[in-house]
Amino acid sequence: MSRDQLRQLRITDHEVLAHVHAGRWRPVHTQSLAVHTGPLPVLGQHWAAVFEAGRRGCLDGTSSLVAGGLEHFTEDVIRVSVPRGVLVRRATGIDVRQTRRLRAADLEPSGIPRTRPHVAGVRGALWAKSDKQATLILTMVVQQGMTLPERLGAELLTVRRDRRRLLVATVVTDLVGGVRSLGEHEFAQMCRLRRIPEPTRQVLRQGPDKKWYLDVYWEQWGVVVEIDGIQHAWATNVVADALRHNTIAIDRAIVLRLPLLGLRVAADDFFAQIIEALASRGCPMAVAS
Structure with a gap:
């Protein structure tokens, strides 16, 4: 839970500190706490990353895809996007970046804040560590039925400049037909x-x-x-x-x-x-x- 959520439940900072000192709760980064002592599941890690980014933050790229159900893909860092100009907090294992390309229509309407699969798929490919990983991401998204290749193609048209744009366009063309x-x-x-x-x-x-x-x-x-x-x-x-x-x-x-x-x-x-x-x-x- 975020610290703001705990305050809304009228749990004071002193009570939070008491639970932490007693070993019942533990802090996760600076803006959230795990209200248990067991392992933090992936969903909990994702929520903690979003809380750290603030109210306007959302999971993006492969992190959004994993949260949306992408299987057999392991994240090395949780990617969160925030609008340009928003304060960015740094935390281990989280990559929070400002972007101008963050529209309300890009976001899923429910669940953990995250971009839609066709948006996340293209961005995940553009941000991938290698061309091989970029190709794999695009292929997996279509293979696992998370989005249609035509939607990836339409989203790619909104990308004006990127060093990997040509590769992504080629792979999406393959997937389209x-x-x-x-x-x-x-x-x-x-x-x-x-x-x-x-x-x-x-x-x-x-x-x-x-x-x-x-x-x-x-x-x-x-x-x-x-x-x-x-x-x-x-x-x-x-x-x-x-x-x-x-x-x-x-x-x-x-x-x-x-x-x-x-x-x-x-x-x-x-x-x-x-x-x-x-x-x-x-x-x-x-x-x-």
Whole structure:
């Protein structure tokens, strides 16, 4: 609870001090107290950060996403935004920053004060430690159904200047729907840079009762690479993708999966596997690479 809340309940500062000295309560930063002695849960840590920032503060970036339900992401610091000109208090584990881009429409209407997922997603990516983390944040937000890629795109249009704006725009474009064509185009360029024979793209193959298109295929050496965009992680595609994979494997082709995220953050590692697969099938240029 904040010190202001305790005063509103007519609990005096002397009573608070008595509880603290007795070991029943403990201070958290300068503006709040834990009214228990157990571990402070994430929600408690978030509230303490907001209390520290003041009445106009709100969770932002990845902290807002975690508070809103983002799973499998660990914060290294709690990010809180306040309007420009507001007094900023410093506390361990909290990053309070002033911003001009803080509108009432950006905030969730209930619960702990925090920005909406599409706002928090874009800001979290712009503030990320690395391009890899930025890409991961945007992907996770869409994968976990917290917002739509179109809303991320609309929010990005409000960002005029940022060193990572182009990267975020590229990832959001992938998520919106240009995944397949953009990924294959980049893949072909990367093959040329590594002097790997350029594969055939969008090859039609007939299964037992269905037709499939292979993303990229080196027919001479029997190596297939399936470029997986965000849609491949959705439940409705899991079974179809598995059936396609198995059908190709039965034809004795090597099938490698390349998440589009891999092209962004680990291209060299994936291409090392592709070169190894081609070399194992006798591709001379792959052996030379």
